[in-house]
């Protein structure tokens with residue numbers, strides 16, 4: 001009897017699991033409470049990398065030992081975006097309520113692809129809140145996804161459906177020369193989406209930007225006219241609300257007006273910028289987003305929900321359904337558990353989906369929308385302070401304007417190699433994690449203030465450390 005392998009994964013004695021689970025919870029709460037005391041990031045030693053080159057284990061191991069291994073080999077070597085001095089890329093800091101929600105969602109293990117259960121209802125609530133946040137109508141449809149890359153992809157597919165109708169789903173492009181427009185500051189995932197849709201990246205016309213890195217509206221008009229004259233079909237304009245390099249917000253109202261006049265789909269990529277709608281001071285800068293046909297944004301960025309939690313909103317609910325729904329024999333029924341259509345699996349590409357909505361719903365419910373407006377304001381105030389410190393310094397210079405929460409700067413006279421090395425040094429010392437970007441052909445240090453834990457003193461400390469490393473380098 002004892003030789004037969006157990007074929008259930010539940011423990012015989014739940015009390016041991018309970019003790020281990022409580023310990024994990026205590027340790028993770030200590031981890032969040034003590035984030036400032038640790039490094040932002042640590043390089044993984046070779047032996048830790050090697051620990052993850054093991055063959056498939058035939059037999060299981062003791063759970064407490066496994067947790068020791070997590071504590072030694074996993075917890076210390078994660079990205080570091082929970083740390084207040086992580087300023088790289090556009091990473092949210094997460095929050096304690098979302099951490100607990102992840103535990104609850106894990107225990108529920110709901111499949112939110114469809115069926116009539118509360119996971120779908122919670123997701124619809126979250127989508128309605130998101131539409132309210134950006135000022136879209138209550139009838140707006142949407143779905144949670146991994147991130148804005150997928151949300152932009154879903155929006156491109158909806159725009160393509162508007163242009164080609166159901167025929168386009170059956171027969172593909174059918175020789176239509178569809179073209180789209182976005183500013184040259186567009187995130188890489190937008191040309192990526194055109195590639196995945198089968199249009200190719202050259203179908204995206206990248207419109208030059210003005211001195212504030214916003215799309216040149218006159219150039220957009222000219223490009224559309226030139227394309228129509230050359231026999232192309234303009235089908236999509238992407239306005240960016242918060243470009244990834246510098247945080248510029250396109251003139252969304254002007255783009256909305258052009259899109260309406262030209263009968264072109266207007267999509268707003270507001271991956272992090274959408275949250276600025278919750279700041280009464282910043283909201284006017286996003287005027288026009290409420291007129292978008294679709295909006296992509298992330299809860300895992302400025303909304304501080306743990307990864308991953310992207311969202312697409314689509315004004316025309318019927319069109320979103322028509323873009324993705326597929327006839328199936330076995331999925332849906334009129335009532336019972338298989339009722340409750342439309343299902344999320346018919347609003348995007350995923351069939352099986354986790355209970356992402358729970359951590360979003362718990363985060364927004366626990367802290368309230370006003371808290372996120374205040375976090376956005378604080379992030380922008382820190383970025384302005386950092387930009388002022390840079391401008392006031394004789395050794396540093398701004399590489400671009402800092403209109404929102406992103407500051408790109410350099411040590412004067414540093415070439416690209418020295419700038420790159422300085423950022424690597426900051427990261428490897430575990431002190432700060434800014435990233436880099438290229439502005440006007442030259443590398444710049446890029447600090448994006450997204451994490452709710454970052455304070456003014458962290459920006460000051462970054463300036464001091466950059467100046468110290470620069471002085472050391474200059475000898």
Ligand SMILES: Cc1ncc(COP(=O)(O)O)c(C=O)c1O
Nearest residue numbers: 090147148149187242244271298
């Ligand atoms: C403007 C913009 N769009 C799209 C994305 C892609 O978002 P995700 O990384 O969630 O896929 C980002 C990421 O930083 C972004 O800043």
